[in-house]
Amino acid sequence: MRYLIRRGSMLLLTLWSAITLNFLLPRLMPGNPAEVMLAKFKGKGNMGPQAIYAIKVMLGITNESLWHQYLQYWGEIFHFNFGISYTYFPYSVTHMIAQALPWTLVLIGVTTVLSFLIGTGFGIWAAWTRGSWFDMSVTSIFTFTSSFPYFWFAMIVVFILAFTFQVFPNSGGYATQMVPGFNMAFLGSAIYHSILPALTILVSSLGGWQLQMRNNMIAALNEDYVVLARAKGLPQRVLAMGYAARNAILPNMTSFAMSLGFVVSGAILVELVFSYPGMGSLLYNAVSNEDYPLMQGIFLMIVVCVVAANLVADIVNVALDPRIRRGGGEA
Amino acid sequence: MSGLAVFKPFWRNKLARTGMIIVLLLVLVAIFAPVIAPYSPYNSSFPPMLGPSAQHWLGTTQAGQDVFSQLVYGARQSLWVGFAAGTAATILGLIIGLIAGYAPGIVDDVLSYLINVFLVIPGLPLMIILAAYAPVHGSLLIIFVITVTGWAWGARVLRSQVTTLRSRDYVAAARFAGDGMLRIVFREIMPNMISLVAAGFLGAAVSAILAAAGLEFLGLGDPSINSWGTMLYWAENSGALLQGQWAWLFAPGFLIAVLGTSLVLINFAVDEMANPRLRKKA
Numbered sequence A: 001m002r003y004l005i006r007r008g009s010m011l012l013l014t015l016w017s018a019i020t021l022n023f024l025l026p027r028l029m030p031g032n033p034a035e036v037m038l039a040k041f042k043g044k045g046n047m048g049p050q051a052i053y054a055i056k057v058m059l060g061i062t063n064e065s066l067w068h069q070y071l072q073y074w075g076e077i078f079h080f081n082f083g084i085s086y087t088y089f090p091y092s093v094t095h096m097i098a099q100a101l102p103w104t105l106v107l108i109g110v111t112t113v114l115s116f117l118i119g120t121g122f123g124i125w126a127a128w129t130r131g132s133w134f135d136m137s138v139t140s141i142f143t144f145t146s147s148f149p150y151f152w153f154a155m156i157v158v159f160i161l162a163f164t165f166q167v168f169p170n171s172g173g174y175a176t177q178m179v180p181g182f183n184m185a186f187l188g189s190a191i192y193h194s195i196l197p198a199l200t201i202l203v204s205s206l207g208g209w210q211l212q213m214r215n216n217m218i219a220a221l222n223e224d225y226v227v228l229a230r231a232k233g234l235p236q237r238v239l240a241m242g243y244a245a246r247n248a249i250l251p252n253m254t255s256f257a258m259s260l261g262f263v264v265s266g267a268i269l270v271e272l273v274f275s276y277p278g279m280g281s282l283l284y285n286a287v288s289n290e291d292y293p294l295m296q297g298i299f300l301m302i303v304v305c306v307v308a309a310n311l312v313a314d315i316v317n318v319a320l321d322p323r324i325r326r327g328g329g330e331a
Numbered sequence B: 001m002s003g004l005a006v007f008k009p010f011w012r013n014k015l016a017r018t019g020m021i022i023v024l025l026l027v028l029v030a031i032f033a034p035v036i037a038p039y040s041p042y043n044s045s046f047p048p049m050l051g052p053s054a055q056h057w058l059g060t061t062q063a064g065q066d067v068f069s070q071l072v073y074g075a076r077q078s079l080w081v082g083f084a085a086g087t088a089a090t091i092l093g094l095i096i097g098l099i100a101g102y103a104p105g106i107v108d109d110v111l112s113y114l115i116n117v118f119l120v121i122p123g124l125p126l127m128i129i130l131a132a133y134a135p136v137h138g139s140l141l142i143i144f145v146i147t148v149t150g151w152a153w154g155a156r157v158l159r160s161q162v163t164t165l166r167s168r169d170y171v172a173a174a175r176f177a178g179d180g181m182l183r184i185v186f187r188e189i190m191p192n193m194i195s196l197v198a199a200g201f202l203g204a205a206v207s208a209i210l211a212a213a214g215l216e217f218l219g220l221g222d223p224s225i226n227s228w229g230t231m232l233y234w235a236e237n238s239g240a241l242l243q244g245q246w247a248w249l250f251a252p253g254f255l256i257a258v259l260g261t262s263l264v265l266i267n268f269a270v271d272e273m274a275n276p277r278l279r280k281k282a
Helices: A002-028 A033-042 A049-059 A066-078 A093-128 A133-145 A150-164 A184-221 A224-231 A236-274 A279-288 A292-320 B003-012 B014-031 B067-102 B105-120 B123-133 B139-150 B152-165 B169-176 B181-217 B228-237 B246-274
Strands: none
Touching: A002 A049, A002 A066, A002 A292, A002 B105, A002 B123, A033 A049, A049 A066, A049 A292, A093 A133, A093 A184, A093 A236, A093 A279, A093 A292, A133 A184, A133 B246, A150 A184, A150 A236, A150 B181, A150 B228, A150 B246, A184 A236, A224 A236, A236 A279, A236 A292, A236 B123, A236 B181, A279 A292, A279 B123, A292 B105, A292 B123, B003 B014, B003 B246, B014 B067, B014 B246, B067 B105, B067 B139, B067 B152, B067 B181, B067 B228, B067 B246, B105 B152, B123 B139, B123 B181, B139 B181, B152 B181, B169 B181, B181 B228, B181 B246, B228 B246
């Protein structure tokens, strides 16, 4: 429990730092991008005084003291008021994020868990049969795939499976003529459209888990308790799964939480290639239109999701590893 | 130890040897680019969107440039950005990690907190935000952004190693001899974890190469500078997919993956040095 409180407060501090960084960035940048932004907004059409106020607070176009601005900024954040998107005027940033977030959460959530499970499984098997034909080929293939730029592999997959053979759709999250809703036809179409992006992220991220699990497992297989278990004549299966793998997976759980950030980053680029209607494409559109309010809102939302996922991973870790529960373990 | 002996463990490991040869080849390609490439990468006097042929091995771009020449010259930019950002991130991580591990109390607490924050905040979104606000775009910006977001992993590993080394006798001896903290950390402790530093550098270089490609692909680099990442940016933006220009699309990413793979392969030898259990039993 003490461990969880320590990790929890650490993550809260992280969240606070990220939000503060988000506050400081537009204020510290040379050339005052925020003023330019507001001037561009005036050409877009009528905005209520409240919307203008929100943008001013988010980007820092006031003469008030920095401390006062900071308090106002927090006030807006607690009201989920991130201002109006410039690109998608007159929609609010919150509205745009609420539309994009579920797509990304489902896509990344499912593929990350799958990738972790499959990669770890391959890692266990490769370490167990170390030096065999299986180990050598799987380990070299995964070393190669884990160096793929996510977006490049996405483009290759689109080229082969969507253009050349036309087995899968090349872009979008669902068929264009459909109206989003919870019915079988729409869900089917959404799943059909998500197969290629999911496949891309899966292939590019599998290797990392496999290589790490293989290393941990090889180290665990040399531990005294495994040698003893082997000497006692325990069945191979029990030895591999119950003794070695069970301990080898623990460091992997910790890095699972940490590498979530990498998966999120990779998915941003993959979404862009597939024009997938998630946070990645939205962030790209925000950046290419210099839509600072939208950009900041998305960054905040991504950080919140990653911090939450870290917390979940920590809780799972505590459940799995009694050493952490007893107050030991590295923070 | 003579200079060449350092490379011996790398050469003995078959995978690491393969990695070293490939990296060396790519470096040679970058150095001798003017000799190898048939045209200038900026020469746009050819018909646009040609498929692969004897004159243009990998076809031409939308702007009528030779893809193969761009690929050869692009090695320069991609290697430079990858290694520069990898080195900078390693040095930053080294300094912060060593000091955090050695210094007691509040210094360690503050630095550890910084390390943890940068580990949790996802790198690419932060890079994108930083690069988007920046008034000038170019390779220095990309190196800076990757360094700022990429040092924490190495710092964390080094910090925990130092905390186990700082209670050793030779460190105590140095302290009693009156050496200052910086001297103890960098002259006494650091040489004992050089394999960790090397592994950290290789890892940082791989992620820097991938991150640079990603940022350039998003158009956050300078699209007029020729590199593997910007090649992919132009390929995507001029519809190379739709036009069936597979070579233009395939080659730059393939070389990025090959470069990343060979650095990881070299890392296998470093891993074996740091952890003798990974060595194959003779």
